[in-house]
Amino acid sequence: MRILVCPHDMQLGGSSINAVDLARAVRDLGHEVWVMGRQGPLRQRVAAAGLPLLALPERAHVRPSPAVSRAIAGAVRRHRIDVVHTYEYWPLVEAFLGTFVPRGTPVLGTIMSMGSLPPYFPRTGVPLTVGYGDLYEETGELRGLEGARVHLLEPPIDTAIDHPVAAAAADGGTPEVDVDAFAAEHGLLKPAPTVVLVSRLAKHLKQEHLERTMDAVARLSAELTGLRLVLVGGGSIERELQARAARLNGDLGRRAIVLTGGMADPRPAYALADVVVGMGSSALRGMAFGKPTVVVGEEGFSRPVTPETIGDFDGLGFYGRGAGRVPVERDPLVGQLTALLGDQAERERIGTWSLDLVHERFALDRHALRLVEWYEQARAERPVVRGRVGEAVRVGGRLVGFKAAQRGQALRARTRSRRAATTS
CATH class of the missing domain: 3.40.50.2000 (Glycogen Phosphorylase B;)
Structure with missing residues (x-):
């Protein structure tokens, strides 16, 4: 044809x-x-x-x-x-x-x-x-x-290129995805708990999702030493988000919110993550890398993707609407990130399940x-x-x-x- x-x-x-x-x-x-x-x-x-x-x-x-x-x-x-x-x-x-x-x-x-x-x-x-x-x-x-x-x-999801071994050197060779080069370019070489969000930086559907994640990571930074958010993407509200990041980083006294700009190939960011935040295809790509993923939608919605919650995403896909946005101190996203970042065994369990799900259902x-x-x-x-x-x-x-x-x-x-x- x-x-x-x-x-x-x-x-x-x-x-x-x-x-x-x-x-x-x-x-x-x-x-x-x-x-x-x-x-x-x-x-x-x-x-x-x-x-x-x-x-x-x-x-x-x-x-x-x-x-x-x-x-x-x-x-x-x-x-x-x-x-x-x-x-x-x-x-x-x-x-x-x-x-x-x-x-x-x-x-x-x-x-x-x-x-x-x-x-x-x-x-x-x-x-x-x-x-x-x-x-x-x-x-x-x-x-x-x-x-x-x-x-x-x-x-x-192209499981031939979006997969966890892309960042691992096979038989001592060069890894397909150079995480070290990405980390060096953006000043992320020091190991630290890392949340990654890959998205268009746009008002429609995205702005609340982006702002809430920035605010939640800033809120958690006092409890989790070195915690950082790596936000990958470009778009119409990029300058607005850069200003927000500068304000939050100034309050924290360190560079906890890192905006990289747009990337044609964001796989190094996914590979660097401990936890991925996203919606739609970006959430699924994080799962394809074997990462535990939290879907953040609109009107205060956020939910981890787990074997126990996967049915909740059948209706609206990897997206959701809540009852209304709340202040960061009452945002459920803060607790969801805390639970995942504080439990390596749980991250591994959910990451393995996520990888299998993407291969079986979204390849x-x-x-x-x-x-x-x-x-x-x-x-x-x-x-x-x-x-x-x-x-x-x-x-x-x-x-x-x-x-x-x-x-x-x-x-x-x-x-x-x-x-x-x-x-x-």
């Missing part, structure tokens, strides 16, 4: 990394695969995988973008694409609106992000994979509609085999062009309503803000 993969963007986020890893794995099964995207650090991962990269227009003033739809349609024609595989909502709609003209090429969408399906989402003609159980149940109403099959595809090669089956199914069940045109018209109508509602909400918010300013 000839497959075109359209990641959400070319940043180092979980969904986009998953897109490239699955594209490489499907290529390795004998298929021709192209990746399509704008500029961004993920291009390095695409190049390292040996995947051909097609360019998208760099600026999209509106989403969905007609220019992106035209670019996808052109790529489908030039490369005689059999299936277009998109990740997240805007790329899916852009591909759907662009590909019913050239050869009626089927589009398969993957949704890894949290939240309900938006109202403009195509309801027929688009097979879908979703990353967690609650969204799979929500989309149950779509199953059985023409071309609207829904599959559960949890985040894939990339198994996910790629299932994905190829769904590509073949999408080709076999390709809906007629007339039906797709009708659904495209309905999608356009729903988009107009959605955009109008967004503009109305923004206008009301500005009006409230102006009123508050004049009365203060």
Whole structure:
């Protein structure tokens, strides 16, 4: 098959990394695969995988973008694409609106992000994979509609490169992942209890997760000598978090919170960790290194991933929402980190179990085999062009309503803000 993969963007986020890893794995099964995207650090991962990269227009003033739809349609024609595989909502709609003209090429969408399906989402003609159980149940109403099959595809982990022996020198040779070089670069050579968090530094979904972990480690530093947090990632709130780290480190009188910036290959950080904090794919990558992992979500949620708690993550995936954020002195994350960092035997027990779980349930090669089956199914069940045109018209109508509602909400918010300013 000839497959075109359209990641959400070319940043180092979980969904986009998953897109490239699955594209490489499907290529390795004998298929021709192209990746399509704008500029961004993920291009390095695409190049390292040996995947051909097609360019998208760099600026999209509106989403969905007609220019992106035209670019996808052109790529489908030039490369005689059999299936277009998109990740997240805007790329899916852009591909759907662009590909019913050239050869009626089927589009398969993957949704890894949290939240309900938006109202403009195509309801027929688009097979879908979703990353967690609650969204799979929500989309149950779509199953059985023409071309609207829904599959559960949890985040894939490449267990061939994300594994604990990557950092261990075999037969006295050079380790695949140079932890010592990473530690030296960031001033982490002195052995000390280490919490690692790898994430995009973004407001949406991530900010509470990042701030709570920083605050919890600072709170524990008085009790655990030398405790440090290594935070790997870049993004829109990086400067804000650097300022927070500087303030916390100043209060502690030492460098307990270390921000490394973004890393195309964060494996040395995972390998250095005693405990990993994360959500989604980053939590799973920590588990793939045999590390005990705590999932920190939103509204005060945090929970270690253990044999006793794994069922709690079936609904929302490796994420969660609590009853509300609380001050650090009452944050359950503090106690959870204390328990793990203070008990090496427990860390080893959970780490071994975590490694086995990732291999059995989340391995990339198994996910790629299932994905190829769904590509073949999408080709076999390709809906007629007339039906797709009708659904495209309905999608356009729903988009107009959605955009109008967004503009109305923004206008009301500005009006409230102006009123508050004049009365203060």
